[in-house]
Amino acid sequence: MRSLTAIEELRLKVLTKNSVELTLIEPTETGLKKSIMDATGIVRNYLKEKSVHDYSVQNQGPQDKVIIEGSFIGEFKLISSKVSLYRPNTKKGDPRIWFSGLGKYANANDILALVWYSDLLYIMNLSQLPIEDLINSSVVNPLKDVVEDIQRDELSISNELLVMLRKVAQKPVLSMVDADTSVGRTLETALGIDINSSKKPDYKGIELKSFREKRGNRKTLFAQVPDWKLSQFKSSAEILDEFGYWREEDFKLYCTVSAINRNSQGLSLKVNSDINHLIENSDKPKVGDFVVWELEQLHSRLLEKHKETFWVSAESKFEDGKEYFQYKEVEHTKKPIVSQFDILLEQGVITLDHLIKRNSKDKVVEKGPLFKIKPNSLDLLFPPSEKHMLI
Template identity: 75%
Template sequence: MRPLTSDEEAKLKALTENSVSLTLIEPTETGLKKSIMDATGPVRSYLKSNGFHDYSLQLQGPDYKVVIDAVLYDDHAIKKSRTSLYRPKTKKGDPRIWFTGLTKYANPNDILALVCFDGKIHVLNLTQLPVRALINSVVLNPLKELVEEINGTENAVANELLQMLKEIAKKPVPSLVDADTSVGRTLETALGIDINSSKKPDFKGIELKSFRDKRGNRKTLFAQVPDWKLSKFKSSAEILDAFGYERGDDFKLYCTVSSITTNSQGLSLRVDNDINQLLEYSDQKSIGDFVVWSLEKLHKRLLEKHRETFWVAAETLKEDGKEYFQYKEVEHTKKPIVSQFDLLLDQGVITLDHLIKRNSKNRVVEKGPLFKIKPKSLDLLFPPSLKYDLLN
């Protein structure tokens, strides 16, 4: 898919701000002429995760075609459509998708948002449709109605947690330990949350992510080791041995890996939607691809961790050589748009950090790999994004 324009990205943000889960597809000139589009990896994953269709279970040929009701959205009207999901007998039976009436609705290379809701696939032309104006319009329109239906949420637990945080924020809290992780451990202890390594959210289904308030810091989404069974390398120790470096008394690999650049260790990421995997690879030809993550597993971790999240910013204070945290602001996100995760990985907005070190006992310790997102990009992944001032 081509890169989004700034206007299309703004429209995408308007939808994600309103809890609209979606995936994107780009009809080509050839596709519109032949009434056919490839069902790309993100589209297949989105349809499956929403319980609409699983191409992996579909047999080839017209007898096994699946048809689902669809709706095409204009400014102030909708047009009923039908979605055809099938795998042709030719070649490998690459998954296909088509919408009746699409040739009159979209131009070649328009970006279409597909929204699975209420048993239908809703099609929004991001290139042409004035999305934000329609959502914010005082006059009811089909898109505004759709968004309002999707956007109903309850905030009882969030309000409870917010009040507890405001109590804690009435005065600076002394740091429990001298470590980077102390800002989170100190807050969880103040809230009465046990410190453990559970992958479940911290407070009644809400994940807490605390950080020192410095501009530009990426935010950690979650940690997830590769699928060692599918990977060339079978452990963090092998990664360290291949790419680590001496730093003082330590042998370590502390680095950020992205899909859009190659780092100083020669490492990069690549999203392969055809096989539904994220791969890390080396520019050393003798190594190439060396570890693999299943995108489905990463989606699952994202949903486990961040169905609802409080991102808590703290100002750090020093008094008599001791660090104190003044918790001051919360950014509240809900329902991550899972289909966006792959796109943001591919565009380098989400990156991966290795934190591997061999200690004095010759034991390899891995604190990651940590998947992180650029701080100003939360609204591309998490809807809605609301901010609460803890000091007022």
């Protein structure tokens, strides 16, 4: 796809600011003449993430073509379209997409924004449509209606969760287990949310992160193992064997690693922006750089996990030797600023925690590595947030 013009970039920012998730595609002159377009990687990923279509499991040939409903957004009306998703028998079945009636809506090399909402694929011409004027117009128009519906849906889910949290916060809740993670597990159980190891957000697209207040604890952003193919060490077991230590009956490596200093195990992080890698390094000459994360992968995890997040603080109270949580406040963040992530790594604001242990069955268990951000630093990574008192 070609580079966006200044006006197209501005229009894209307006849509993003209004919480519209989208992907972009560019019809070529040849494509318009032949009624055919390549379904590029970003288009395929978007359709898959939205559970619209997965080209990777689609067979080749016209008999397996999938047709979905689409609609071109004009300044004053919507124009129906049939969207074809298919893999031809020729050219190794390269994924294709086509919109019926596209030739009347767009010129060659216009940039189109695709938006999946309410079981319909909306197509808007980013090159021609006055996006900002239409959204801010006092006159009813199709784009304004769609954007307002999307925003209303987003707000309804966050309000729904907020009501649920306020019910839980009416009285202290007995901790489920004696562990640092209990503050989150207890809240999810009280809300009726299944506890699992999924990397997806917890509640209808909203991630829940709970923490005990007054501890100055760092907040967990996400967990992500290194890219073992790029790394000298090929498993968490190798890391444990090299840097682990005995604590009573456990052989473990529980430590924080930062880019601004070395920890007691001699470990530190470094960001190599030239090759877009985060590298963990040991001061042992025979080891040196031993594991690698691709920064793009970390960015993807951040965006996947924290598109929208409720950070819930709880007061910890003890009665008769048992811990209770009084959930008190929510900080609501949206859409992290990915470009800040690397800077905060370099500044030691975002750090990494190893949580590796060999259990009694000689099995290595890795609960991380966890990427965490210092307390009171969310505003360095996220746009302005909203705070809500629960009690």
